[in-house]
Structure formats: C-alpha cells, structure tokens
Amino acid sequence: MSLENAYLNFLGRLPGVAEPVKRLTFKDKLKWTGAILIIYYLMTQVHVYGIAETGYEYFRTLEILLGSSFGSLMTLGIGPIVTASIILQLLVGSKLIPWDLTTERGKALFQGTQKLLAILFSFIEAFAYVVFGAVPARSPDFVPLVVLQLAIGSILVLFMDEVISKWGFGSGVGLFIVAGVSKQIFIKALNPLTQGGGLPDMANPPAGLIPYSILSLSAGQPLEALLSLMPVIATLIVFFLVIYAQAIRIEIPLAFSTIRGFGRRWPLKLLYTSNIPVILTAALLANIRVMAKILSDKGMKILGTFDANGRPIGGLVYYLMPPNSQAISGFMIFIGAFALIGALFIYFTKKRYGLKFIVLMGMLGAVLWYSISYMLGLTSLIAISSEDILRLVTYSSFMIIGAVIFSIFWVSTSGMDPKSVAQQIDSIGMQIPGFRRDIRIIERVLERYIPPLAVLGGAAVGFLAAFADFTNALGTGTGILLAVMIIYQMYEQIGMQHLEDMHPAVRRFFGK
The missing domain is CATH 1.10.3370.10 (SecY subunit domain)
Known part of the structure; x- marks a missing residue:
C-alpha cells in the first residue's frame, strides 16, 4: 500500500457525520x-x-x-x-x-x-x-x-x-x-434597558439605539436622536446594497443537444465565489488581531500596541482596523444611500451606463453630507484626519486584496473552475448554441467569464465589506454583509430544492 493510500485510509477512519440515506424534506x-x-x-x-x-x-x-x-x-x-x-x-x-x-x-x-x-x-x-x-x-x-x-x-x-x-x-x-x-x-438596536440592566432615563440611557433615539426625541433633542439612529440606517443600507449586488449576473445561453427548441440559461454571478472570500479574509484578520493582543500582553509589540481598554493605538493591527468616527460613518452612509437610489433607478428603468450613474449618485451623496454638515455648523462631522484616511486605505486594501486571493484559490479548489463547470453542463446533455457538442468548447467559452469573475467578484465583495465596516453598521459591516449573503444563499437553496414540500402560503414567499 502506498503512503498516499495509507493516508487516505487513515482519513476515512476519522469520525464524521453520515450522509442521509434518503432525500430529506423541507x-x-x-x-x-x-x-x-x-x-x-x-x-x-x-x-x-x-x-x-x-x-x-x-x-x-x-x-x-x-x-x-x-x-x-x-x-x-x-x-x-x-x-x-x-x-x-x-x-x-x-x-x-x-x-x-x-x-x-x-x-x-x-x-x-x-x-x-x-x-x-x-x-x-x-x-x-x-x-x-x-x-x-x-x-x-x-x-x-x-x-x-x-x-x-x-x-x-x-x-x-x-x-x-x-x-x-x-x-x-x-x-x-x-x-x-x-x-x-x-441587542444593540432594541435593548430597552441600560448597560447595567436597569430602567433608563436621560442620565442613564438605554443600551438599544432605537429606545435611545425615542428617549432623545421625548427630551427635545432631535439631532441627537437622528445621530443615534445612524448605525440602524447604515444597517438597512448595507442590507439592500448587498441584495442588489447579489442579483448582478450574466447568463450563458444553453441548448439541449437531443431536444430541439428547448434550452436554459446558466447564470454566473458577479459575486461568483459569494461570501467565502470575505469569511476567510475576515477570519485571517481576526487571527492577526488575536495574535497581536496576545503578543502585546507578553511585552512583544511587533504587531501592535494597545491602550488600557484593549483598543489598538499603534502598529500594524491599528492600521488593519476600520476607523470609527461619526464623520466617516455619515460620509459613507450618504454615499451608500444615494448609490442605492441610483441602483434602484437603473434597475426599474433599465437604463444603460448603470455603473457610471451609481458612482455619480454616490458622489452626490458625499457632496450633500459635507454641505448639510457645513450649513448646520457641525464641523466635527466633516473633519477626517489624515491618519483616518490612511487607515481607510490600508483596511480597504487588505480586504480587497485578501478577498481576490481567496476568491481565485476557492475557484480552483471547490469545483467552480471552467473545466469543472463545463463537465457539469455536459453531464446534463447541454451545449452552447451554434457550436457542436464538445466539452472543450464549453470550457473555452467559460474561460472568458469565470477567471475574470473570480477576480472582479472577490474585489467587489471585499470592497463591499470594507465599505460596510466604515458605515459603523450594527453587528459590524462585514458581519451584516456575511449574514445577508448567507441568508440569501439559503433562500435560493430552499427555493430550488424544496418548493414541492412547502405549504402554499410559504411557497408564495419564494415567489412560486
């Protein structure tokens, strides 16, 4: 027995969970x-x-x-x-x-x-x-x-x-x-109690942002109420932006080789590798932060330094964390809100030049944030330090580059490469219309799309994660992005596999 066979035999003896012997219902x-x-x-x-x-x-x-x-x-x-x-x-x-x-x-x-x-x-x-x-x-x-x-x-x-x-x-x-x-x-949005678990008042406000904003309004502080709701608004904006990004795709027309006149389209999403690159990049970053704190506590400041409360104040780990200020948060929220309005306009009107219009709407949001803050005399909401700008750049770069790298590797290790997808298409008896049935032709067509989508999709999801973190959304921006993408994937999986098992009322929720 070869060494590889012995190793494979050993892996087969590891404890695991058995596969179901029959199809599982919803x-x-x-x-x-x-x-x-x-x-x-x-x-x-x-x-x-x-x-x-x-x-x-x-x-x-x-x-x-x-x-x-x-x-x-x-x-x-x-x-x-x-x-x-x-x-x-x-x-x-x-x-x-x-x-x-x-x-x-x-x-x-x-x-x-x-x-x-x-x-x-x-x-x-x-x-x-x-x-x-x-x-x-x-x-x-x-x-x-x-x-x-x-x-x-x-x-x-x-x-x-x-x-x-x-x-x-x-x-x-x-x-x-x-x-x-x-x-x-x-907890952060709806908790009506104070941090200590007591009943709230203006001297000891509730921990939840929505109860706090209601209390601020009742006390005649509308601006404070609005500012306290910014993370909630940011969460909603990130939610809808991710849903929109999930829907962007190209579709490759396919035809059955044995049945004339029948075919389907094979969708390739912009976020081709979905949330996996961000999960891996975020986990890598979390491990770096943990290691930095552990080393710092032992007197080794090679990855970063921390204050008495455990917050990074210098070093590599400091520049690998998103800056947290109301100026940056408001700036990003306005950009995101107007970009979302532009995206919805393009979606419903079917206009061309969608990306350019969305970028222009985002720029309009940035200008409006600065204009409104300046007119209200809230100069603290438009002042962003050069250090925070540097942290914006370093954190964004880490998330984007990391997501691109993991996206490329994930395509090659998870059966999403052109060769594997071509085999899937060929196995169900389909071909590219206008070409003879040959798996090599399908693979060459897919090679035009999948490698670029792996890079663009990784960069897009990394950028979305960084942007979401800058908005100071509840549950962290990256957390919201991952949660929305995971739930959306589950929604699609359930819709494809279990419609016939569902109650008619539940089936209508899936648009069927």
Whole structure:
C-alpha cells in the first residue's frame, strides 16, 4: 500500500457525520437546522470551568467574525475550521500540494485533510488562547482542563457544521455567523434597558439605539436622536446594497443537444465565489488581531500596541482596523444611500451606463453630507484626519486584496473552475448554441467569464465589506454583509430544492 493510500485510509477512519440515506424534506432539514441552532446558543451560555473572571473582554469584538462567545464552550467558534481551510487552500491552490480536485480521490484527500487540520487547530488554538492570556486559566493547575474544554467545544462545532451541511440548510459556519450577527443587531438596536440592566432615563440611557433615539426625541433633542439612529440606517443600507449586488449576473445561453427548441440559461454571478472570500479574509484578520493582543500582553509589540481598554493605538493591527468616527460613518452612509437610489433607478428603468450613474449618485451623496454638515455648523462631522484616511486605505486594501486571493484559490479548489463547470453542463446533455457538442468548447467559452469573475467578484465583495465596516453598521459591516449573503444563499437553496414540500402560503414567499 502506498503512503498516499495509507493516508487516505487513515482519513476515512476519522469520525464524521453520515450522509442521509434518503432525500430529506423541507421539514426534516428545518428540524435539523433548528436543533443545531439551539445547541449553538446553549453552548454560548455554558461557561468554561477554570478560567479567570477577566482578561478576555477585548476579544469580544471579534466574536461576530469568528461565530464565537469568549469564555464559553464556543470560545474558538469557527476559527479552527476557517484556519484549516485557509492554509489548505493556499497550499493546494498554489500547487504546493499537487492534488487534482476534479477527481473523487482528490476531493476525499482535500476534505479529509481539512477535517484533520481543523481538529489539530482546535487543540493548537485552545492552547495558545489559554497559555498566552486570551482566555486565561484561574491557575496553572487548570490549564490542561481549560484547553481540553475549549478544544472539545471547537470539535463539536466541526461536527455541527457537518450536520448542517448534510442534514440542514447551508453550512454550519454560515449559520453560526448569522446567529451571532442577529443577536448583536437585536441587542444593540432594541435593548430597552441600560448597560447595567436597569430602567433608563436621560442620565442613564438605554443600551438599544432605537429606545435611545425615542428617549432623545421625548427630551427635545432631535439631532441627537437622528445621530443615534445612524448605525440602524447604515444597517438597512448595507442590507439592500448587498441584495442588489447579489442579483448582478450574466447568463450563458444553453441548448439541449437531443431536444430541439428547448434550452436554459446558466447564470454566473458577479459575486461568483459569494461570501467565502470575505469569511476567510475576515477570519485571517481576526487571527492577526488575536495574535497581536496576545503578543502585546507578553511585552512583544511587533504587531501592535494597545491602550488600557484593549483598543489598538499603534502598529500594524491599528492600521488593519476600520476607523470609527461619526464623520466617516455619515460620509459613507450618504454615499451608500444615494448609490442605492441610483441602483434602484437603473434597475426599474433599465437604463444603460448603470455603473457610471451609481458612482455619480454616490458622489452626490458625499457632496450633500459635507454641505448639510457645513450649513448646520457641525464641523466635527466633516473633519477626517489624515491618519483616518490612511487607515481607510490600508483596511480597504487588505480586504480587497485578501478577498481576490481567496476568491481565485476557492475557484480552483471547490469545483467552480471552467473545466469543472463545463463537465457539469455536459453531464446534463447541454451545449452552447451554434457550436457542436464538445466539452472543450464549453470550457473555452467559460474561460472568458469565470477567471475574470473570480477576480472582479472577490474585489467587489471585499470592497463591499470594507465599505460596510466604515458605515459603523450594527453587528459590524462585514458581519451584516456575511449574514445577508448567507441568508440569501439559503433562500435560493430552499427555493430550488424544496418548493414541492412547502405549504402554499410559504411557497408564495419564494415567489412560486
């Protein structure tokens, strides 16, 4: 037996979740998805035994990106899964590991190795978090116990992800991100109580932005009420911009080779690789932030320096975080709002030169923000420092370049390359009209579109994520973008696979 065969045999012995033996109905998948979601929320409430009471508050800002809850069994969240995926995609996509992912053997090697790496990283990250102080143990005697609990929690997440992928809707990684984002939006927007849990008044306002704006209006402070609602408005703008971007696509006409007069169109979206590039880029950035804080606490400032509250104040990590100010937030919200108006106008009127018009509308929004702020004498809302501009550039560049790189690698490792898609089209007996039936012809046609879409789609989704973060949207801009894209994907998946299982009232929701 060759070494590769022995390794493949070992991967096959790893514990896993069995595939369903029969087709699952809509209700079956809904039950499994709901059950895993309940287990996820319960795990976020189960605190790890033996950890210190304080020491990990800074890392709570990363919980949304990692689908985690620091201090609980969900401390590591999707971190080990995504880290394993990042490393393996870079190795396979760059051909350092020469696996042919178009074959069943190559896919088995890739998926099995990804699971093995995720299990290993569960222990490695758990050890690093505990030993270097991200989630400190109460005493040295508790270190092994805390590491074991964190690793077990992460491995459970790995199997929960498998359950969702095989028995539910979408993926566990996406579901946990949506759950974390939804929780943050609900609390930050609607919480009627104070930060301490008491009844609110003007001296001690409610934590939720909507109750706070209502209280400000009742106290005769309309401007304060409007400014407090800006993150809510930003969230809605990001939501609709992402929905619009998801709908942009080109369609390749296809015809059945055996049935004359019948055909269909094969859609290729602008966001061809969907949210995967942003998930991987955001997770990479979250890992950099965690490592920077851990090293800083140990006296090594090579990645960044932090103040007493754990906020970055210098170094690489400082310039890899979006600036947070009302001036930038308002500026971006007005740009986004007017760009959205332009996009809707183009959509409903079917006008040409759509992108140019949308850009012009965005520029109009920027001019209006500065004009209104200047006329009202709110100079603080138009003052953006050169340092913040530099942070805008560095953060945007990281998100865009990272998303492009991961988009390219994802196409080559997930069966979305021209050759794999051509095989899918040929397997269902379809061809390009006007050409003879030949898989090589289909592949050449797809090569005109898929590689450019991988780059453009990665850049577009990276830009959208950075823009969303600059708006200061609830649940972080990247979190909102990911949540919307994940829910939209689930909506499309359900609509394609389970319409016949649904109640007629539910079916109408899917436009059928």
